[in-house]
Amino acid sequence: MIDVYGMSSPNVVKITIMLEELGLPYRQHHVNVFAGDQHAPEFLRLSPNNKVPLLVDEDGPGGGKLPVFESGAILLYLAEKTGKLLPPAGVERTTVLEWLMVQIASVGPMFGQLVHFTRYAPQGNEYSVQRYTSEVRRIFGVLERRLTASPYLGSAAYSIADVATWPWIRTASGIYPFLTAAAERGDALGEWPALGRWFRLIGERPAVQRGVANGERFLDRDRAAFGAADPDAFDRFFNRGKYQR
Ligand SMILES: N[C@@H](CCC(=O)N[C@@H](CS)C(=O)NCC(=O)O)C(=O)O
Structure with missing residues (x-):
């Protein structure tokens, strides 16, 4: 167990x-x-x-x-x-690990700092809000370029790189001011169409839906x-x- x-x-x-x-x-x-x-x-x-x-x-x-x-x-x-969910060896395994590391080193920490400065820090942190908004938007662009070239982050197949990143994109859509405004207009990820396609595709997986409900x-x-x-x-x-x- x-x-x-x-x-x-x-x-x-x-x-x-x-x-x-x-x-x-x-x-x-x-x-x-x-x-x-x-x-x-x-x-x-x-x-x-x-x-x-x-x-x-x-x-x-x-x-x-x-x-x-x-x-x-x-x-x-x-x-x-x-x-x-992880190729056993070779270039595809390395690529999955690269994109897993992007989530661990960039998506998680930078998205987390933006949550902190927009929601929890005392007033007067305009520089920090701008810095992390800009960094999060930069990362959205990195993911968009990758998902324009590849159906999934790591390779042609769904992998732990997608599992790691998807919940952060889901959370981001509900909390960041620059995304919630777009969400109210109908599509939070409209500016990043490849990311949006990937996000919706993975969100349809029954295991993902069960994982979200349990999580x-x-x-x-x-x-x-x-x-x-x-x-x-x-x-x-x-x-x-x-x-x-
Ligand atoms: N790099 C860690 C980050 C985990 C993390 O930030 N966990 C938060 C909740 S999402 C936490 O436990 N915070 C408690 C604390 O920092 O004291 C991971 O990916 O597991």
Whole structure:
């Protein structure tokens, strides 16, 4: 059995989508990041970067229990465990890994910073909002060029590079001002037609729909946890105030 520790965020939805694609049974456990659960010693022992998702495979290599942290490493682990969604060798494998790394190194961190500065930072961060809006739009352009040349990010076939990236595009469409305005006009991704085609195609996959539904099982609990968080909890979550290092 596989245990997934997380919340309703895109980095966790990647993992429930992957598990649904693979047909592997799993249990989900909520981590209240606004209450600081990710800093508990027993969680840090398994996920030393104090973040979700964390996956624990009771049937790891050699039959032992294996904890895996970082969503990219989890996707790679599951792909190698099953032999699915990652070519076994050669140029196609390298290309899938390149686009997986683009998600881990660029899409996740830059999109995340834009969420921070548009939603959570105190007023007066115009430079940061502009910087991350510009960077996110640059990344949209990179994905658009890739998906104009290739049906999927990594290769001609759907892979873990798509699984990693899709939930972030989904989340972005609902929250970034430059996309929500376009969404109100009917198509958030209208400026990026190849990205839009890819986004809709993957969104039709039944495993993706199940993965999103399961990944968002904790949405209400996350909203309640967010609502219950006091200023000290937000300072801890954002590493500021007395938690600043
Ligand atoms: N690079 C990490 C990022 C994960 C991440 O940012 N997780 C957030 C929720 S989406 C988290 O656990 N935040 C808690 C914290 O930073 O204390 C991954 O891809 O797994």
